[in-house]
Amino acid sequence: MDARNGPDISVLTDMLSFQLRMLSQAINRAYDDAFSATEASSGTGKLTTLLLVSANPGMSQSEAGRVLGKDRPAMVRIVDHLERAGLLRREPDPAERRRHALTLTPRGEAEIGRYMAIAKAYDGAFFSALTEEERRGLARIARKLRRIHQPETLGLDSATANSRS
């Protein structure tokens, strides 16, 4: 209404989806800045793949893709990049030779600690303005929505606290 206060954007801010998309945009930019000097720079897929393989050595590309919301071609590109960077290795699984078992290289193992530290630091800094209660509430709501809209991503909280709701 008041032109001096800038444009009327209530049409957009009234939509939760808009608020969350803009928030995600800000998160992505903060992370790109944080990881710009690493081999996992630019894009969310590389870092999360490293963290995931570190916690689950031997997992396949398709499994990782199901967790991260990427299809097979997308995973090929991510793994290609990490393999070229010398952080990750793919070897045919002897028991199921269609699969490629993913593991970190010694260098990948050495770097992962540094990446984790950067990720945790920036995650903490980004949400530092929230109270502990707000952070818990946000995590709970996000988990609830993902359980409905991404049912294919299994094990959403099986590995954490067995919380239900």
Add this chain to the structure above:
Amino acid sequence: MDARNGPDISVLTDMLSFQLRMLSQAINRAYDDAFSATEASSGTGKLTTLLLVSANPGMSQSEAGRVLGKDRPAMVRIVDHLERAGLLRREPDPAERRRHALTLTPRGEAEIGRYMAIAKAYDGAFFSALTEEERRGLARIARKLRRIHQPETLGLDSATANSRS
């Protein structure tokens, strides 16, 4: 830990940023589906630009870009597309001839109601699993974080309820 329950993804789910990025991915896919049959299909920029210009006729591309988090080249592409689709018009501003004043065409005005209805319906459906209190809490937290991490986006709530978190 338990292989039968799928991979251990607690490294990722412990980070709020990961949860929100995955959530945003789900939102984007739901919206792409919802608008796939319209001229504003694929991508968040076109629809939000239409809604924004509808509420603020005569605004410039840079102003819209500041609200939507797009730079000038990105806005050119979005406005190009909407102009070719016959939904939006750009005319040099007589008072400030560097600017292009954006307005909806009659056809754009006619379509905007339909788009709004789709957007509201899908926003409501996406978050329908949340209680009213959870929805308000989510909106409040998103606004709080955006105020910190996107200070350039002015008027974040000036047009709504003057709430001060």
Add this chain to the structure above:
DNA sequence: TATTGTTATACTCTATAACTATA
């Protein structure tokens, strides 16, 4: 000199289809 819009360029993400090799 600074700003608005534009063009060109490049890199990434996303999605689809088709191919291979394995099962």
Add this chain to the structure above:
DNA sequence: TATAGTTATAGAGTATAACAATA
């Protein structure tokens, strides 16, 4: 036939630099 991985391709998002017109 179904699945895991690969390749090719195309569309959209994102970012930068350089330019023209205007202030």
